Amino acid sequence: MKQVLVLINPKSGVGGPYRFVAAIEKTWDTPERDISFQFSQSAEDGAGKARRAIKRGVDTILVVGGDGMVNTIGCELVGTNVRLGVIPAGSGNGFARHFGIPLHPAAAAEALLNGYTAPIDVGRANGRLFFVTCSMAWDGALVEAFEKFPFRGIVPYVLAGAQQLFEYKPQPFEVDIDGETLNFKHPLIFTVANLSQFGSDVLVAPDAQADSGDLELVAIETKDMPIVLSQVHRFIEKTFHLHPLVTNRHFKNMTVRRKNPSPIQIDGELMKADAEVRIEVLPSALNVIIPN
Numbered sequence: 124m125k126q127v128l129v130l131i132n133p134k135s136g137v138g139g140p141y142r143f144v145a146a147i148e149k150t151w152d153t154p155e156r157d158i159s160f161q162f163s164q165s166a167e168d169g170a171g172k173a174r175r176a177i178k179r180g181v182d183t184i185l186v187v188g189g190d191g192m193v194n195t196i197g198c199e200l201v202g203t204n205v206r207l208g209v210i211p212a213g214s215g216n217g218f219a220r221h222f223g224i225p226l227h228p229a230a231a232a233e234a235l236l237n238g239y240t241a242p243i244d245v246g247r248a249n250g251r252l253f254f255v256t257c258s259m260a261w262d263g264a265l266v267e268a269f270e271k272f273p274f275r276g277i278v279p280y281v282l283a284g285a286q287q288l289f290e291y292k293p294q295p296f297e298v299d300i301d302g303e304t305l306n307f308k309h310p311l312i313f314t315v316a317n318l319s320q321f322g323s324d325v326l327v328a329p330d331a332q333a334d335s336g337d338l339e340l341v342a343i344e345t346k347d348m349p350i351v352l353s354q355v356h357r358f359i360e361k362t363f364h365l366h367p368l369v370t371n372r373h374f375k376n377m378t379v380r381r382k383n384p385s386p387i388q389i390d391g392e393l394m395k396a397d398a399e400v401r402i403e404v405l406p407s408a409l410n411v412i413i414p415n
């Protein structure tokens with residue numbers, strides 16, 4: 124009998140957690156599956172519950188939450204045979220949107236039930252795993268401002284971004300990327316993408332493939348931003364990352380030497396980091412359920 128654990132973030136999602144329980148139970152609770160539901164009260168609590176479930180021999184963990192929750196549970200599943208399924212309940216849901224998982228709980232539960240399992244790549248920044256994106260310029264600093272808003276969603280993201288345009292102080296980055304050296308004087312955007320978007324359909328790396336075996340750097344200097352922004356149609360055409368003033372590189376290993384230690388953005392959450400940040404790809408490291 125297949126064993127499935129559903130781990131729910133009670134803080135995520137509109138309409139309360141029970142609509143997710145009902146949607147998943149309706150589709151997944153069949154005679155060939157033993158399904159149990161647990162709340163994840165914190166990152167540590169969820170990680171502990173995931174570890175114990177893996178020990179018990181669970182086959183699948185369904186996470187009901189956003190990218191932050193996916194990260195904390197996904198970290199426990201890397202290197203195991205346990206499959207991760209994501210029922211989106213966050214505000215940005217970059218992971219779920221990348222894979223085309225429906226945002227409605229019932230549709231998501233059904234899409235995962237009828238989906239297939241495939242390994243995806245995982246990024247690692249100074250030892251910390253990430254599945255969606257990692258940023259360390261203005262695109263990282265805005266998360267600090269975003270976290271101070273009392274509510275989540277695209278609106279506080281835009282407001283936090285605007286606020287940080289005034290407050291963010293760029294520092295020079297010296298970058299070794301698969302043997303090539305790049306220098307950024309005043310980086311504004313410096314994002315490493317494993318998947319295509321930050322969430323809310325803000326596509327930083329529209330062509331990113333989860334199983335490419337590499338990561339993608341998308342970076343731009345502060346001075347070049349107005350010129351790039353003058354071609355707004357590129358956002359619609361999904362070619363922003365290909366603009367000649369945007370640095371766009373696929374890579375496996377990268378070291379970023381910054382002047383000072385400062386926090387970096389990992390899957391929508393802030394993490395303390397030394398001045399030097401080492402980023403690498405772990406190819407095919409996590410088994411994920413993907414809709415057909």
Ligand SMILES: Nc1ncnc2c1ncn2[C@@H]1O[C@H](COP(=O)(O)OP(=O)(O)OP(=O)(O)O)[C@@H](O)[C@H]1O
Nearest residue numbers: 163165166169188189190191192213214215216391
């Ligand atoms: N395993 C976990 N269990 C409970 N809470 C968690 C867990 N992981 C992260 N959190 C916290 O729960 C809150 C909501 O995070 P979650 O990722 O579920 O939604 P979100 O941040 O709105 O989604 P997104 O990152 O997709 O916009 C955050 O404060 C996060 O730090």
